[in-house]
Amino acid sequence: MELNTLKPAPGSKRARKRVCRGPGSGMGKTGGRGHKGQRARSGGFHKVGFEGGQMPLQRRLPKRGFNSPTREDTAEVRLSDLERLKPEKIDLAALKEAGVVPAFSNGAKVIVSGKLTRKVALTGIAVSKGARAAIEAAGGSTDAPIPQPKPKREPKALPAPQPRAAAKPGKGEAETRADDAQEESAAKGEDSAKDKRESRKAEAETRADDTREKSGAKGEDSAKDKRQSRKAEAQPGPEGKKKRPEGKASEGKKRK
Numbered sequence: 288m289e290l291n292t293l294k295p296a297p298g299s300k301r302a303r304k305r306v307c308r309g310p311g312s313g314m315g316k317t318g319g320r321g322h323k324g325q326r327a328r329s330g331g332f333h334k335v336g337f338e339g340g341q342m343p344l345q346r347r348l349p350k351r352g353f354n355s356p357t358r359e360d361t362a363e364v365r366l367s368d369l370e371r372l373k374p375e376k377i378d379l380a381a382l383k384e385a386g387v388v389p390a391f392s393n394g395a396k397v398i399v400s401g402k403l404t405r406k407v408a409l410t411g412i413a414v415s416k417g418a419r420a421a422i423e424a425a426g427g428s429t430d431a432p433i434p435q436p437k438p439k440r441e442p443k444a445l446p447a448p449q450p451r452a453a454a455k456p457g458k459g460e461a462e463t464r465a466d467d468a469q470e471e472s473a474a475k476g477e478d479s480a481k482d483k484r485e486s487r488k489a490e491a492e493t494r495a496d497d498t499r500e501k502s503g504a505k506g507e508d509s510a511k512d513k514r515q516s517r518k519a520e521a522q523p524g525p526e527g528k529k530k531r532p533e534g535k536a537s538e539g540k541k542r543k
Contacts, residue, residue, distance in 0.1 A: 362388035364412070366421055367401025378410045397422070 306318035317327065325331040336343045368387045369377065379395055382388045388395050397409065399417035406426040414422065414431050422429055 359389070359391070360393040361413075362392040362395045364388065364395050364397045365400035366397065366403040366418065369397065369407050369422075370401065370403050370405065372407075375406060376408045376410065377412065379412065382412075403427075 304314065305312065306314040307316075309315045320327040325333070336345050338344070362382075364382060364387055368382075372381065372385055372387070374381055379388070379392070382395055383390055383392070394413065396413040396415065397418040398415050399421060403421050403425050407422065408427060409422065409429040409431070412429070412431065414429050419429060419431070419433075
């Protein structure tokens with residue numbers, strides 16, 4: 288192999304497509320754009336993913352999960368990384384100085400990966416359950432708090448059901464329920480209900496008496512008027528004859 292014989296692997300480099308250079312290439316006249324239309328014009332590009340107004344593919348597909356913006360704030364540290372570090376007391380600054388975690392990390396957590404055979408003391412670094420057991424088995428220690436299980440919620444205490452009074456012999460369920468309802472209503476204020484009913488009855492009676500008196504007075508007046516009109520008709524006129532209505536007199540003359 289020599290420098291003057293080096294060349295890229297076959298198929299890795301392709302020639303650039305040259306359009307609008309005559310019909311021999313197949314990309315001559317319209318240059319692959321077709322005849323007319325928005326995409327055939329210069330500056331006819333709208334935007335990436337635009338499909339003419341219909342719902343584009345990137346919006347039709349369902350979305351799941353999310354990308355956490357703080358996923359890189361806490362770095363992972365293996366047990367094998369702790370094995371390679373020289374100091375016994377290890378904190379976040381020592382991990383950054385040794386290049387175990389990135390400089391922009393805000394925290395670190397030790398996970399079970401590899402082996403730890405020497406004694407280390409961790410300060411300000413989180414550890415998993417298995418990593419804690421491995422560190423303590425090697426004689427080390429950590430100040431990370433032990434996670435406590437969440438207390439279970441106790442169910443709400445329901446009030447004890449009150450015993451019902453024994454049903455009287457010879458009565459059915461409906462009658463016993465009615466009796467219970469009557470007793471409850473009496474306990475809540477049956478006296479006030481009775482007072483209301485009595486006051487309503489008294490008001491109704493006074494109204495009925497007033498209407499009767501008014502109707503009786505009107506009837507007496509109308510009867511007096513009728514009697515007076517009859518007397519006036521029965522009295523004779525100045526010639527000593529009873530007055531006849533004009534209509535009846537005319538009818539008698541016609542008959543003659």
